[in-house]
Amino acid sequence: MMKFLTSSLFLGLLLVCFITTNMNAQIAYDQVSNKNISVGSYGRVGVDWSFADGRTIGRRLNLNNMGSIGGRLEEQDYLELAPSFHFNPKKGDSTVIHAQVRLSAYSNSLTSFANSSTSSLGGLTFALPEMFVQARNIGGKELNIWVGARLYRGADLHIADHFYFNDHSGQGFGVEYKKTRFASIFVSSTDTTATVPPYFYLNIKTGTPSTGLRQRNVLTLEQDVDFGKSSTVTFLGEYHRMPDGDSEVEIDSVETIVNFPSDHGFVIGARHHVNFTKMKEGSFNDFSIRYGTRIANGGDGGLSKTWLTFGAPDLNSLNFKGAYSLSVVDQAVFNFSDKHTLNPYIVFTLSKGGAATNGLSETYFGKEVYNKKIDFTVGARDEYYISDFFHLITELHFSQRKDGYNPYANVVKFSVAPVYVPTGKRDTWARPHIRFVATVAKYNNFAKETLYSPYLQFAGAKSWGTYFGFKTEWWVWN
Numbered sequence: 001m002m003k004f005l006t007s008s009l010f011l012g013l014l015l016v017c018f019i020t021t022n023m024n025a026q027i028a029y030d031q032v033s034n035k036n037i038s039v040g041s042y043g044r045v046g047v048d049w050s051f052a053d054g055r056t057i058g059r060r061l062n063l064n065n066m067g068s069i070g071g072r073l074e075e076q077d078y079l080e081l082a083p084s085f086h087f088n089p090k091k092g093d094s095t096v097i098h099a100q101v102r103l104s105a106y107s108n109s110l111t112s113f114a115n116s117s118t119s120s121l122g123g124l125t126f127a128l129p130e131m132f133v134q135a136r137n138i139g140g141k142e143l144n145i146w147v148g149a150r151l152y153r154g155a156d157l158h159i160a161d162h163f164y165f166n167d168h169s170g171q172g173f174g175v176e177y178k179k180t181r182f183a184s185i186f187v188s189s190t191d192t193t194a195t196v197p198p199y200f201y202l203n204i205k206t207g208t209p210s211t212g213l214r215q216r217n218v219l220t221l222e223q224d225v226d227f228g229k230s231s232t233v234t235f236l237g238e239y240h241r242m243p244d245g246d247s248e249v250e251i252d253s254v255e256t257i258v259n260f261p262s263d264h265g266f267v268i269g270a271r272h273h274v275n276f277t278k279m280k281e282g283s284f285n286d287f288s289i290r291y292g293t294r295i296a297n298g299g300d301g302g303l304s305k306t307w308l309t310f311g312a313p314d315l316n317s318l319n320f321k322g323a324y325s326l327s328v329v330d331q332a333v334f335n336f337s338d339k340h341t342l343n344p345y346i347v348f349t350l351s352k353g354g355a356a357t358n359g360l361s362e363t364y365f366g367k368e369v370y371n372k373k374i375d376f377t378v379g380a381r382d383e384y385y386i387s388d389f390f391h392l393i394t395e396l397h398f399s400q401r402k403d404g405y406n407p408y409a410n411v412v413k414f415s416v417a418p419v420y421v422p423t424g425k426r427d428t429w430a431r432p433h434i435r436f437v438a439t440v441a442k443y444n445n446f447a448k449e450t451l452y453s454p455y456l457q458f459a460g461a462k463s464w465g466t467y468f469g470f471k472t473e474w475w476v477w478n
Contacts, residue, residue, distance in 0.1 A: 036085065036087065037086065038086070039081065039083045039084070040081075040082040040083075040084065040475075040476060040477040041474070042078075042079075042475040044075060044077065044474075045077045045078075045079075045112075045471075045472060046077070046470050046471030047469060048074070048467060048468065048470075049468045050455075050459070050466050050467055051466045052458065052462070052465075058076055058112075059074070059453075059457070060075070060453070060455060061074060061411065061413055061439060061441040061453060061454075062074075062411065062453065062454070063410075063411055064453060064454065065300060065301050065302075065373075066375065066377070067160075067302015067303065068160050068161035068162065068302050069160045070160065070377050070397045070399040070413060071159065071379065071413050071415060071439070072159060072160060073415050073417060073469075073471070074439060074467050076106070076107065077112055078106045079105045080102055080104045082100060082103075083101055084099070084100040086098045087099070094137055094139075094140045095138050096136040096137055098134055099133045100130055100131075101128070101130060102128070102130030103128060104126070104128075105125070105127075107123065107125070109122025109123070128149070129150075130149055130150045131149050131150075132147060132149060133146065142177060142178045143177050145175050145176075146173065150169065152170070152174065152183060153166060153169055154166045154234075155286060157329065157331045159343055159345065159379070159381045160302075160345065160347065160377070161302065162302060162304065164288060164329040165269065165271050165288040166220075166222060166236055166269075167305050168218070169305065170185035171186055172185040172218075179226075180221075181222040182221050183219075183220045184217065185220065185307075186215050186216070187307050188215040215242075215243075216240060216307055218240050218296075218306075218307055220237070221236075222234055222236050222237075223235045230276075230277050231274045232273045232274075233272050233273075234273070235269075236269040237267065237269075238265075239264070239265075239266055239296075240264055240294075240295050240306070243262050260313075260319070260364065261319065265294035265295040265297065265306075265309075266293050266294070266296060267296045268291055269288065269289060269290030270288070270289060271286060271287065271289075272286070272287045272288075273285075279335055279336070280335035280336070280338075282333060282335050282428075282429075283333055283335045284332065284333055285330070285331070285332040287330045288327075288330075289327070289328050290328075291325070291326050291327075292324065294322075294324075294354070295307075295309045297309060297324050297352070297353070299327050300349070300351060300373065306325075309323070311323060311353015311354065311369060311370070311371040312354065312361035312362060312363050312369055313355065313364060315355075315362060315364075319354060323353050324351070324352055325351040326348075327349050328348040329345070329346065329347050329348075332344055335428075338426050339426075340382075340384055341383045341385075341428040342380060342381070342382050343380060344380035345378070345380070346378050347378075348376050348377075349373070349375050351372065351373050352372045353369075353371040353372070358404050359372075359405050370403040372404055373402065373403050374401070374402045375399070376401075377397065379395065379397030379413075380395065380396055381394070381395045382395070385426040388421075389420060390419070390420060391426075392419070393415070393416070393419055396413070396414050396415075397411075397413045398412050398413075399413075401452075406446070408444070409447035410447060411442065412442045413439060413441045415437060415438065415439040416437075416439075417435045417436060419435045420434040421433060422434070431475050431476075433472060433473045434470075434471075435470070435471045436471075437467065437468065437471055438468050439465075439467040440465070440466055441464065441466075443456065443462070443463055443464075445463075448462060448463050
């Protein structure tokens with residue numbers, strides 16, 4: 001009996017070895033050895049403290065609905081990682097091919113990264129703003145094409161974290177030839193809490209009410225025109241269209257408000273960029289003006305995307321006829337010497353929705369929003385290069401905003417930030433930065449009484465706000 005068991009065990013082991021050997025031969029192991037990859041990153045992280053309650057509050061001192069316009073030194077933790085995968089074209093072909101993905105992470109509350117996870121309440125949130133493939137310089141003819149989701153945008157006003165002129169970020173496709181750029185962006189959402197026009201209709205054809213996805217299509221066209229070697233004007237045009245809802249829905253069965261008719265909008269704009277050749281390299285001025293109509297009147301909350309429609313519709317005609325938005329931005333960088341850089345800016349926005357009033361008006365889903373707003377911000381960052389490794393940043397900002405018929409809310413902010421620059425570069429764009437940030441803000445009575453700031457909403461009705469923090473910021477792309 002023992003001899004039989006021993007023989008059976010031996011045969012069983014041989015069988016297992018035989019099966020395992022053949023299985024290994026048929027498994028395609030993903031042993032990655034590709035070296036054609038590069039990784040970019042942007043990040044900021046730190047800790048802060050305030051005299052309000054003597055603890056961290058993690059909130060901006062800026063006015064409500066302004067984002068980082070008015071200064072960004074109090075921004076919370078944020079991370080971007082962007083791996084780019086490079087492909088080799090056939091021999092002799094100069095086409096540059098890459099697939100790029102960008103992952104962003106931030107806390108969904110005001111907690112720090114170290115105390116957050118995706119499973120904690122108000123914890124980390126991950127997003128994928130980019131996943132696209134691009135072929136550049138096709139056939140050596142300065143022709144580029146791309147398809148996918150990407151942050152498709154031009155220059156930003158860095159000290160206000162504001163991509164002010166041509167932020168076409170979204171999912172779609174684009175073609176670029178020399179100095180001409182065309183893109184088609186498809187915007188879709190099923191968020192019934194949004195105040196923008198709903199991007200869906202109720203689909204009851206199956207017998208059960210459900211959300212049928214509906215899209216806005218945004219067509220963008222840009223053209224650069226050079227005036228000499230140091231001056232360029234970029235012309236911008238956009239057309240937005242949202243299709244009809246489900247025209248076959250029975251009127252008595254669902255609210256017609258979610259099946260409103262199609263709408264559209266136009267955007268025109270121009271930006272003038274000039275390099276100051278008689279100053280140190282990197283000195284420039286950018287002036288832009290942009291006007292959007294109807295559903296293309298977006299540009300609020302520190303964002304400039306024109307498809308983020310502002311205000312309320314006319315609920316009688318169910319459209320945004322008469323809505324508009326005017327945006328004017330000017331920024332400059334003056335590199336006076338190897339000891340001093342100045343970065344001033346101005347942001348002005350005037351926006352109105354489609355409702356008849358300037359005050360509170362109902363949106364498509366009954367939420368009330370202000371139908372008109374005016375905001376104006378002027379500010380500057382002065383960076384003094386004490387040495388190669390130590391810089392001193394000072395910032396001064398003034399912001400004011402008027403919603404509907406309300407009085408103006410305003411704030412004056414002053415910041416001082418000694419900075420250690422480990423790369424030892426005397427350049428306002430040198431990173432990483434390791435900073436100590438001290439900011440004080442003065443609010444007017446209306447801002448104080450209405451708690452018109454994320455800071456005041458936490459600290460209560462105060463005329464003064466304070467912020468102290470140790471922060472770091474970096475980016476590495478090229």
